[in-house]
Structure formats: structure tokens, C-alpha cells
Amino acid sequence: MLIRAFIPAHITAFFVPRFNENPLFAGSLGAGINLTKGTNVFVSIESGLERHIHVAFNGEPVKKEQAFISYSVAEEIIPQEFEGDVEIWQYFDFPNGHGFGNSAGGALGTALALGYYFKNKTFLQAAQIAHKHEVLNKGGLGDVIAQVHGGIEIRIKAGAPGIGVVDNIFSEEYKVLTIPLGRLSTREVLDSDVVKAIEKEGQKALGKLLKNPTPENLMHLARDFAENTGLLNGELLEIAKEIDKLIKLPSSMVMLGKSLFALLREEELPRVQEKLRDLSIDNYPICGIYNEKPKVGRWIG
């Protein structure tokens, strides 16, 4: 049987990490946007004589060490007595490590597809397993619970799905321009001194967003956070300033990747696209806001 799960890509606009010895209570506060592009996970299950789990990224089989989070999720959900082949094919619309929640998307998609097939877990139990392995392996802190809720989200209480609390902002139709420019290690940033500035600026932004919960305010706060923490600098900041000249709301940096994002109206697109061509940037996926829950179901052709 073939199962497909779709998990939206998730951009963090600003955040406050919340570390905890219990991974289900670890997570983050903050805000972000779920996108109509993201991660598709196809799980094929056939019974056999031996238990095998295989993971592939964008069609290429990967070793266990490269997909440790997804393997750990699969090992925990597949019943111990199961014998057969489980193939987990993960397809990403964004490049890995650029801040679009691929790691959480792969983990959550794997968890939901296997939970759907084996019927031994509830939705929250499966999602908690994905969150746990994300946190334990420092894939991310808040992506899984954000992806579970969709939309423009505010994480008001940290933790795994069912423990943390996620709110949403009402939003009119916006396009989300994304510009993935390079990798940034979440782990390295979280282990560095910048964490103190992130905590201070993140708390400030969260308080201001809850007082005025609009997408427009979110973008202003995101940009303040990105600049005040010093994370948005150099070439990335220069490109952001170029884009700002052409659209109404400030652009900002994807937390955490060398990537930019902006909310804009359909009619603002052509001028921005022209500018990006001038800057020799040709990979800039334009998405919608994904206002739904992740999808999982049997896949027929």
C-alpha cells in the first residue's frame, strides 16, 4: 500500500528557544508562516520475511546517518512485530538546511503516514514522536507544531503538539516570496552567544504581535528581530533592502537559513521579479499561505 502525506514548508519569522530536558516540553515561542509548497512523503509498505526501513531524499536513497530523524520516527511507530519492507520517499520543494522546515516536514510526514497505515497511534501521538526526534537531534524546535496548525501561526506556549499552544492570525490573500540563498546551521546558532539577543528580541516581538495580530505587523516585527539580533547582515541585508524599495511591507530573513521572505500582493510581483533577475537570483519560489492541516491518505496513482 502507498500512503502520501503533505507537510507545508514552515518559515520562522522570529522565535524564542525553550530548552527542556524532556523533549516534549522543549520547543519555541514565536511566529511564522506555513507555505503551500513543502514536503511530500510517500510511504510504501509491503509485508515480507525481514524488517527493512529505507529512506530516500528527492528520489536518492540515503544512509541511516543522513536521515537519522526519520529513521528514529519510523522505528518508533512501526510495530515491533512487523516484518517487511517500509520505503519512505521524501520529496522537498525547498533545499535542505535553508530554513524551510524540511527536517520537520520529513519527520512529521513519516510519522503521519505510518500512523495512518498501522492505526496504532493517534494524530497527536504520531506528531509528538516527530517533534521528539526533531528536538533530540536538533533538527528544529518549533517547526513540527507549527506545521500541524498551518496558516500564519504564533507559538504562544512551547512544546510538542498537544502540549504547546499555537494560535493563528487572520490574513487576507498574500503571496509569499521566498529566496533560499544558503545554509545556516540551527545547531551552531543555538549553541552561540547570539541566543541571548534572540531570547530578548523574540519575547519583545511576541508581545507586540499579540497586541496587534496582523500579517502586516508580523513583517515589521520579523525585520526588527532579524536586524536587532544581528542575524540579518551583509549581502542578505543588502538584497532585503533592494526588495523593500519595491513592496509595501518589509521583507525579512528566514529563521534559520540564509534565506529571505516577503509578503506581497499579486500586483507587486512583476517588479520584484525584474529586480531579482537584475541581481542574478533565479531560484525564488512564490507560494501561497497554507491555511490547512497536514494531509495524509492513501495514494492512488
Added chain:
Amino acid sequence: MLIRAFIPAHITAFFVPRFNENPLFAGSLGAGINLTKGTNVFVSIESGLERHIHVAFNGEPVKKEQAFISYSVAEEIIPQEFEGDVEIWQYFDFPNGHGFGNSAGGALGTALALGYYFKNKTFLQAAQIAHKHEVLNKGGLGDVIAQVHGGIEIRIKAGAPGIGVVDNIFSEEYKVLTIPLGRLSTREVLDSDVVKAIEKEGQKALGKLLKNPTPENLMHLARDFAENTGLLNGELLEIAKEIDKLIKLPSSMVMLGKSLFALLREEELPRVQEKLRDLSIDNYPICGIYNEKPKVGRWIG
């Protein structure tokens, strides 16, 4: 401007009421199903010289006393300084009082549409206002939070959205047969002696469902609950037994309405429809399971 919100109808299969002086902590534990039919709320807002709020059910204007919950929700969300006309048109796919969550659907749809327009509340803040007035006016205890989550849901912690916790069961494609046969006052049942049996049987069913979280198990537990509490009896029980002869899973009673529901496969439908014709029952909406969040947005034609 015209805003539309869609809120799924919600059937409770079994429940445990949780009373609390603070309406945000009151609610219910239990399980139920959100349907692809439900409540559409259209809100039309025009500024003017005076503040007026009008509510209509299925196209007919109703007095404040008849739509007290929706009026209370509107009064709380519409900013005090607003002057103009707010018209709230609620259209229900199911008859009122039959156990399909119309009251919560109207309240939540009103809250989300007004929150969307005025941008002064987050999604959870708006949903909490709907929950609060539902509870204060004994419209229902668990419908609002169940409708916020969609799908086949398990309420594992009681309370308003953001406070209570709702889980979901993975489910293959099922059709939901609904048979609304009459009204039943939630308020009268909750004020009667049967509450003790409801609490005992509801807890038992919840524990068993979490151990084996499947739609099939849900239907068996729902039927046990309905019969063991004595709520399903007489003519309703006779009809349920007739339907059971034709489908794989037991049918059960909608909590709380004189209504029945069943999960069945497409191929089981024709024989059941024939039987319902024999029984002279001709209103039996057939729905899908609504696996999404409520929808809200600007309505253009």
C-alpha cells in the same frame, strides 16, 4: 464587505461533561465526527451612523433572544467605537436542536468572520469568545473546540480552544450517514440524573478509544455508550437495529439529539437507503468526514 465562514457540523459520539465556574475551563471530554455539511455564516459589514447588529437563521431575521449566543459573540468582538450595520446571516445544513452543533457553528462562524474583518483578535481569541458564550448559555460544551480541529476527534482535555486539547484519529474514506429525527434539549439532559451514567460510561469509552484509536472502535464504543446510558431507546433504538443488519459497523445516537449516525462504505449505501425508504424516513443527509480547519475569508459572489 462580505465575509464567509464555514464551520463543519459536529456529531458527538460519547462524552464526559466537565463543568467549571470559568467557562474557558468548562467543556467536555469525548469523541465525535466533523462533517462536510454544517453552518455557513455570511457577515456583511457597512459603516454608518449608528451601531446595529442583525442575525438571521436560514434567511429569516431572528430576535436577539433567539440568537442570544451569536449576539453576545458579536457584541464582544465588534470594537466599541464601531458605528454601522453588521448583518450576520447563518445558514444551517441540519435542523436546529437535533445534535449537529448548529449553535456552536453559528457562534464560531460569527466569531471567525468578525475577527477576520476587524483584525483585533487572533484565531484562538475569537474561538474562545464563541466557546465562552456557548458554555454560559448552555448551547454546548465541546462543539466549538471539536469544530476548530475537524476530522474524527478525541477531546482528551476539556476547555476552550487553546486550553482544552483535541486529538484526531486517522481514518480511511468513510461516508457518514446522518438521520435527524427530533430535538433533544442538551440543557435538560445535563440537568438530569442521567449525567452520572454519562460520566461513568464516557470515561470508560474514552479510555478504550485511546488504547485502540480507530474509527471502527469508535463506533462500537459510541453504541455501547448510547445504550448503557439509556439515552438510545424506543423507536430510535429500533431504527438503529434495522440499519445494523445492513452495514458492517454499528450505528449510534447523536449526542444530544433524537438523531442517528453511522459510518459506512459507499457500497453499503444503496441497501440502507432502500431500508430508510421502507421506514418512511426521507431526510438522511449523507456527508463526508471534514478533515480540515474551519474556513474564513472574503466572499466574492
